[in-house]
Amino acid sequence: MTPAPFTYYRPTSVADAISLLTEHGDEAKLIAGGHSLLPIMKLRFAAPEVLIDLGGIDDLDHIRVEGDEIAIGALARHVDLELSDLLRAEAPLLAHTAGVVGDCQIRHRGTFGGSVAHGDPSADLPASLMALRGTIVVEGPGGRRSIAVDDFYTGFLETALEPDELVVELRVPRVGDAPWGYQKFRRRGIDWAIVGVAYQSEPGAGGIGLVNMGPTTLRASASEAALRSGASHDEVAALAAEGTSPVGDGAGSSEYRRHLARVLLSRALAGRSTT
Amino acid sequence: MTELAETTNGTDTAVAATVPLTLRVNGKDHDTAVEPRELLVDVIRERLGLTGTNVGCETTSCGACTVLLDDRSVKSCTVLAVQAQGREITTIEGLADGNTLHPVQAAFQRCHGLQCGFCTPGMVMASVSLIDEGRATDEKSVRAALKGNLCRCTGYHNIVAAVLSAADEMEADK
Numbered sequence: 001m002t003p004a005p006f007t008y009y010r011p012t013s014v015a016d017a018i019s020l021l022t023e024h025g026d027e028a029k030l031i032a033g034g035h036s037l038l039p040i041m042k043l044r045f046a047a048p049e050v051l052i053d054l055g056g057i058d059d060l061d062h063i064r065v066e067g068d069e070i071a072i073g074a075l076a077r078h079v080d081l082e083l084s085d086l087l088r089a090e091a092p093l094l095a096h097t098a099g100v101v102g103d104c105q106i107r108h109r110g111t112f113g114g115s116v117a118h119g120d121p122s123a124d125l126p127a128s129l130m131a132l133r134g135t136i137v138v139e140g141p142g143g144r145r146s147i148a149v150d151d152f153y154t155g156f157l158e159t160a161l162e163p164d165e166l167v168v169e170l171r172v173p174r175v176g177d178a179p180w181g182y183q184k185f186r187r188r189g190i191d192w193a194i195v196g197v198a199y200q201s202e203p204g205a206g207g208i209g210l211v212n213m214g215p216t217t218l219r220a221s222a223s224e225a226a227l228r229s230g231a232s233h234d235e236v237a238a239l240a241a242e243g244t245s246p247v248g249d250g251a252g253s254s255e256y257r258r259h260l261a262r263v264l265l266s267r268a269l270a271g272r273s274t275t
Numbered sequence: 276m277t278e279l280a281e282t283t284n285g286t287d288t289a290v291a292a293t294v295p296l297t298l299r300v301n302g303k304d305h306d307t308a309v310e311p312r313e314l315l316v317d318v319i320r321e322r323l324g325l326t327g328t329n330v331g332c333e334t335t336s337c338g339a340c341t342v343l344l345d346d347r348s349v350k351s352c353t354v355l356a357v358q359a360q361g362r363e364i365t366t367i368e369g370l371a372d373g374n375t376l377h378p379v380q381a382a383f384q385r386c387h388g389l390q391c392g393f394c395t396p397g398m399v400m401a402s403v404s405l406i407d408e409g410r411a412t413d414e415k416s417v418r419a420a421l422k423g424n425l426c427r428c429t430g431y432h433n434i435v436a437a438v439l440s441a442a443d444e445m446e447a448d449k
C-alpha cells in the first residue's frame with residue numbers, strides 16, 4: 001500500500017507554499033497531517049503528481065486570543081486543540097470535539113486546517129466550527145481573505161478555496177462557559193460518526209452543526225430559528241433533520257439518520273456530550 | 276533502485292528517483308535515501324533494519340506500527356518518511372536503557388500484557404505516549420486512549436492493567 005510516485009516539496013513559509021501551488025496548479029496537492037490524504041493515496045484513489053508538505057512551516061500552529069476571538073493556526077493538531085487550556089476555557093465545544101476525533105495517534109497527526117479543508121461531511125471539527133459561527137482565513141497570491149463557515153462548503157469534498165489558496169487560520173468567538181454539547185453516534189469507539197450534532201448556545205455566536213446529514217457539513221437552520229424564537233428544547237430537537245439529505249448506507253438508512261439527528265440534538269441541547 | 280520500490284508497486288514501470296534523507300531514530304542520525312512516497316514504517320523496517328515495529332492492517336486501524344514522533348504516538352503506516360525529517364523518532368528498540376527495560380515494557384512483562392506479542396510494540400509505544408499525556412488516570416481513560424490499538428489475542432484486560440501499573444510506578448519515581 002504505497003502511494004503512486006510524486007515530486008515532493010517542503011516549503012518553509014506560506015508564501016513559498018503559495019508559489020508552489022501557483023506553479024504546479026491542478027497537479028499539486030497540499031499535505032498537512034496526511035490523515036485524510038495518505039489513506040486515499042495508498043488506495044490509489046488519489047495520485048497527485050506533486051505533493052507540497054506544509055510540515056516544514058513551523059509558525060502556523062498557534063492557539064491564541066485576538067480580541068474577542070480565538071485564532072488557531074491551520075497546522076495546530078487535533079491534540080493541541082484537545083489539550084489546550086485556553087481553548088477549554090474560551091471555546092470548550094471545539095476542544096471537546098477535537099478529543100473525539102479518531103484515536104490518540106490520529107489526533108497526534110491530523111490538523112485542524114486539514115480537517116476543515118478536506119470538506120468531508122462526516123468530519124467532526126467542521127460541525128463545531130459551524131456551531132460556533134467561525135471563520136476560515138485563507139491566503140493566496142493576492143493576500144488573505146476570510147470566509148464565513150457558511151460560505152465555505154460548496155459540495156461533497158468541495159470548498160470555496162481557490163486552487164492557489166491555502167487555509168492559514170481558523171477563528172472562533174470566545175464563548176466562555178456558555179452551554180454547549182457535542183454528540184457523536186457510532187458503533188465502535190474508533191468509528192467515524194454515523195451522525196453527529198454540535199450545539200453552542202447563544203448569545204451572539206450560537207448555532208447547531210450537523211455531521212453526516214448531507215453532502216457537506218450542515219447547519220440545522222430550522223432548529224436554530226426555533227431556538228431563537230423561544231421554542232422548547234423538544235420542539236427545537238424535532239426540527240433537527242429539516243432540510244437535510246442524509247444518505248442511507250451500511251451504517252443506517254437515511255430515515256435512521258434523521259431520527260438520530262433529532263435524538264442527538266435533544267441530548268446536546270441538554271448539555272450532554274459523548275466522549 | 277532498491278527492491279522495496281519495485282516489489283511494493285509492480286505496476287509503476289518508471290522507477291522514481293530517491294532523495295537523500297536523514298532520520299533521527301532512537302537518538303541517532305541515520306543517513307539514507309528514499310522515494311518520497313515511501314511510508315515511514317517501511318523505511319524503518321526495510322531501510323534501517325529496525326523490525327521491532329510491526330505492520331498489521333496498513334490502513335491506520337490496528338496501531339501495530341505505532342512509533343513516537345517528537346514523543347507523540349503516531350501510526351507510521353500513515354506517515355511519509357520524508358514527513359519525519361527533522362523530528363525525533365522513537366521505536367520499540369529505543370525504549371530500554373541497555374538491559375534495563377523501560378517501565379512500560381517491564382509492566383507488560385509483570386502483568387502478562389502480551390500473548391502472541393504481535394501488537395505489543397505498538398501497544399507499548401502508544402502506552403508510553405498516553406502516560407506522558409496524563410491519560411492513564413483510570414481504567415476507562417486507558418481503554419479510551421488505547422482504542423487505536425487492536426490485539427487479536429484480545430488480552431486487553433492485562434494490557435490495561437500493565438499501563439496503569441507502569442503509570443503508578445513512573446509517577447512514584449518522579
Ligand SMILES: Cc1cc2nc3c(=O)[nH]c(=O)nc-3n(C[C@H](O)[C@H](O)[C@H](O)COP(=O)(O)OP(=O)(O)OC[C@H]3O[C@@H](n4cnc5c(N)ncnc54)[C@H](O)[C@@H]3O)c2cc1C
Pocket residue numbers: 029030031032033034035036037038039054074100101102103106109110111112113114115116117118122123124125161165166167168190191192193334335336353
Ligand atoms: C483511521 C482514521 C480515523 C479517523 N477518524 C476521524 C473521525 O472520527 N472524525 C474526524 O473528523 N476525522 C477523522 N479522521 C480524519 C482526520 O481527522 C484527518 O486528520 C483530517 O480529516 C485531515 O487533516 P490532515 O491534517 O490529516 O489533512 P491531510 O490529509 O494532510 O489533507 C486533507 C486535505 O486537505 C488539504 N489540506 C490540508 N491542509 C490544508 C490547508 N492548510 N489549506 C488547504 N488545504 C489543505 C489537502 O490538500 C487534502 O486535500 C480519521 C482519519 C483516519 C486515518
Ligand code: FES
Pocket residue numbers: 329330331332333334335336337338339340341350351352353
Ligand atoms: S499497520 Fe499501521 S495502523 Fe495497522
Ligand code: FES
Pocket residue numbers: 388389390391392393394395425426427428429430
Ligand atoms: S498479544 Fe497477540 S495480538 Fe496482541
